[in-house]
Amino acid sequence: QVQLMESGGADVQPGWSLRLSCEASGFTFDDHSIGWFRQAPGKEREGVSCITSDGSTLYSDSVKGRFTISRDNAKNMVYLLMNSLKPEDTAVYYCATRWGDTGLAFAQHEYDFWGQGTQVTVSS
Numbered sequence: 610q611v612q613l614m615e616s617g618g619a620d621v622q623p624g625w626s627l628r629l630s631c632e633a634s635g636f637t638f639d640d641h642s643i644g645w646f647r648q649a650p651g652k653e654r655e656g657v658s659c660i661t662s663d664g665s666t667l668y669s670d671s672v673k674g675r676f677t678i679s680r681d682n683a684k685n686m687v688y689l690l691m692n693s694l695k696p697e698d699t700a701v702y703y704c705a706t707r708w709g710d711t712g713l714a715f716a717q718h719e720y721d722f723w724g725q726g727t728q729v730t731v732s733s
Contacts, residue, residue, distance in 0.1 A: 611635035618727030631704035647700035656715025
């Protein structure tokens, strides 16, 4: 069975850092791209970052320069390091997977499997 499980969400203050983790199983991990998405209350779910099988990365404009995505194929893990967190980063964060690199990185219909999400709250 394909399974993705996020962890690491927490309540933090503005300016703090947090690292999210996504543990994957049930598919050929190193042949897939992994994306991070988030959904804030009352808003549509949006793409945050994506990493391909060869390690290429993409970021949304709102997080570029603050967030870093990485993967460890030996552990079937993907990470999202979030620095300089802002209140507007508050959301449920999801990881998702798709095979290959075709299409748009943040086209949500391209992603076949999703985790259940982890809550990140940034407030003072």
